[in-house]
Amino acid sequence: AFDVTPARLVTGLITERGVVEPEREAIAAMFPERVAG
Numbered sequence: 538a539f540d541v542t543p544a545r546l547v548t549g550l551i552t553e554r555g556v557v558e559p560e561r562e563a564i565a566a567m568f569p570e571r572v573a574g
Contacts, residue, residue, distance in 0.1 A: 544559070552567065554568070555567070
């Protein structure tokens with residue numbers, strides 16, 4: 538079993554590169570090599 542935190546309560550994502558805002562643009566900026574394009 539596991540708990541799911543509602544998205545409205547998530548203010549940051551902890552990654553191996555640091556903490557990033559849970560927004561598509563911020564994540565893409567932190568991981569540019571993963572962005573399709």
